[in-house]
Amino acid sequence: MVNLAINLNGLILKNPVILASGTAGYGYEYDDFIDVNQLGGVSVKGTTLHNRAGNAYPRMAETPKGMLNAVGLQNKGIDYFIENIYPRLQEYDTTMILNASGSTIDDYVALCEKANELEHIPAIELNVSCPNVKEGGMAFGVSCAGVSEVVKEVRKVYHKHLMVKLSPNVTDIVEIAKAAEAEGADSLSLINTLLGMAINAETQRPVLSTITGGLSGPAIKPVALRMVWQVSNAVNIPIVGMGGIMNTTDAIEFFLAGASAIQIGTANFINPQVSIEIINGIEDYLKKYNYTDIQQIIGKLKTT
Amino acid sequence: MVNLAINLNGLILKNPVILASGTAGYGYEYDDFIDVNQLGGVSVKGTTLHNRAGNAYPRMAETPKGMLNAVGLQNKGIDYFIENIYPRLQEYDTTMILNASGSTIDDYVALCEKANELEHIPAIELNVSCPNVKEGGMAFGVSCAGVSEVVKEVRKVYHKHLMVKLSPNVTDIVEIAKAAEAEGADSLSLINTLLGMAINAETQRPVLSTITGGLSGPAIKPVALRMVWQVSNAVNIPIVGMGGIMNTTDAIEFFLAGASAIQIGTANFINPQVSIEIINGIEDYLKKYNYTDIQQIIGKLKTT
Amino acid sequence: MTKTVAKLSISEHKRVNDDHFILTLKKDGVFPEIKPGQFVNVLVEDTDVFLRRPFSIHDADTKQQSFSLLIKAVGKGTKSLQSKKVGDTLDVLFPLGNGYSLQENNKVLLVGGGFGIAPLYYLAKQLKDKVEDIHLLVGARSAKHILLTEKFDGLATVHITTEDESLGEKGYVTNHSILEDDFDKIYTCGPHPMTKALALYALNREISCEVSLENMMACGYGVCLCCVAETKTHENVTTCLQGPVFNAKELQW
């Protein structure tokens, strides 16, 4: 038997595979395709203090082995979430993570205070890295000072597992990661999307209503792997890796680079069952190489 | 008739298509495939003051719609170049650009002083963005202070066209671009490769001898386009755009985003004739939409 | 309405004209109920295609356990599908979306533009028993761009407009004289300018109107929020899950 359970600095996941925020919906949209209870976790759609309509259509552009999105954190706000969505989430036996965004420190704090009361949600993923709205947190996420400030204030009111989601649009992700760790983050998740752009050469217009958007999918995997590797060598809290994971092999690469768990984002759009296939694939990989615990490959990249 | 010639702040190109450094060799390697004289220009292999053996093999990893390289500026140094390669380049009727790299300011200055004497080379592309060697200039290229310092010192000794090649591995490429402009750069070229990594899940080892390497190819096009767009809206000197250009449509997107010329890199490996195909394709596009001059589409992205 | 993702084999590949073709797909085992106006999301395994491609269900046959798609080859993905052969398999996510509502009515009008005619055939078949008098209005640039109207023989009275007057009345569907008739309901699908004009026409005349949208999609099952349309109350709703069919009066035009 192989142990896939992961203790993420106190947050227990039955296995290391989480649906990534913004691609997971609230989990229940996947009921037709998979048994959501088999997942390690679900990071639900980015939630803000107040209702947000999101950006104008079009919000999507296909790119080589990737896509740009400019959703802009469309959601009905935390109160609506608590009243209408949270009750449904309690029926699931998987780790539900609330992806939390804000435009001011006060917003983040107010949001996280409310999240702290949600019994069935043992963790928030603090999104300081959404590139698609002016107030999406990326302003915080791209400087050490910004990250320090948000994490510090949120830490005061949020007493459960605080995962901080980092932006890849920075010169040195290691210093940002260290700043989050220093202010009390329990874990780090990375990477959010890379800021990109698409143009329609026929209409001579940007494809997205917002001109620029967030790049995700296999195209960004090399950058994501590099950042997970760099950060895992620099901090002592666990890392949740993501960015372009499409199959088991990709997932294993992230574990070797130092991720204790992974998130599946864009790949769900290509195959809504891929998360379960990857869980099974990880088990097969571990068996094939005679491991008994997923822990045995985490960070075990051989570099000599 | 359509005019494809470009005046790049004094540097005249017969058309806006340049072979990118590190993928162009010295131009003559393409003699079997294309008429090199039909190109707008050739940016020759990154050259340093002294001989460099480059990094150990393996230096390459294929990634989704892209590749990582870790060549590490292998070249025999500027003196060897002047003696053995430069004479051959004089036979070509295209704009030869010397891609110049260094590990110290003194190196850059010494190199550019020598380059200043080369009659048949009217421009250098100052590479402050090579991610593959500790001393590859990326240390300079990722901070405003670093870029300012290099450009300022080189500007004192180099009196021809000074193109500065920017790194995409930064939080804010606009401020870096402005720093280069302020110190006297005649044009900017972007982007160099994104720092990435590849892992072999079977051997559990990095694919590259250097662990991390530079990501190029279509995968990075959305990031490159975004940066060209941002920089072209912020500076007054012309921009040479590159990153994942595979065909005419991609090229047109870069012109619309604000590039006055483009470079073709990784695409050459897939099709060594692609540069000529793109030159013809640009002409066809302009005719189709009734333009008479390439200038008429540069920066003409419609955003309202 | 349970969605599935399944590998379906192509049982028929029919050329309509140079750039239109019909693929019939068969599914073994459980076959879901399919409503007209619903769509599928197809994985195209080609170098330059990444996301799935959505297509309306053109016809469905529960007994045969099959359904068909009417596809126009416009780009990389659709051209790759055009080159598929009978016996090849496609990975398909289906059925997606809400579909048209199927009330009893006296006289209804179906309006299709371009490949917007695709869902109207299955719709007409399903309305047959419920509606007295079904009319189909289609428009195109010229006669040779008018597709498949013969399929509607016995299902609907067909009206045609062409811009060059090569068939039917001259002009656009929105000028056709049949619009002067009194209809209980209009069902439409097609490019945005056309559906918009029709929606406004219907709203103006206070005719109940259902519009199917063709917004760009990433997932097709309601999680990415990329495909949204704006409602009258300035909310963004997903066209893949809450649509693609909307009551015209609920949307912001």
Next chain:
Amino acid sequence: MTKTVAKLSISEHKRVNDDHFILTLKKDGVFPEIKPGQFVNVLVEDTDVFLRRPFSIHDADTKQQSFSLLIKAVGKGTKSLQSKKVGDTLDVLFPLGNGYSLQENNKVLLVGGGFGIAPLYYLAKQLKDKVEDIHLLVGARSAKHILLTEKFDGLATVHITTEDESLGEKGYVTNHSILEDDFDKIYTCGPHPMTKALALYALNREISCEVSLENMMACGYGVCLCCVAETKTHENVTTCLQGPVFNAKELQW
């Protein structure tokens, strides 16, 4: 030696065993001179393949204007090539690299490991008139992994090693008794551990030895500097342009 990039049609597709096959490609018009040890770089139009894939030239026929490749299906690109059909076209860059030198000699040994046997067939044919006595030594895990040795009938005396002793001598090529003979020259191609062992053996015995390397490549024509091998003088040389064939004594082993 002019390189070209051309669309070539597959004139023959021959299965060797489950994972090995031979593709024969035909070129109309000018046909370049091809030397044994040269290779081609093939564009594989498949979703997950980006760069070209290099293969040695297994045989060439100037009159027929064709050449063939012996390919082992090991991954995405080679599996995609395996599924190609006669009549399909491939975009190929060729001929690339320097090739083996073809001196007159009394007695030479050709050593192949895995698909390293690929270039040795064309080499043996070209050496036929120049060399008195040609020997071929191949090794594999067991008899069923020994490929195509029958092709060398009349060209070379074949020697075999298998790890399980199911054919020929037991062990590796580097232990085979034929190595005790006196050879004027050794030509070899195969996985690095094998070529290395042979190179060291030859250097030790002061036998002239040419080694063909299979380094990973991006361009194949000398511009990317990704495929380098290290020389005795610690210089990095391109295996695609300055190689793939090297005199064993020039390299750092």
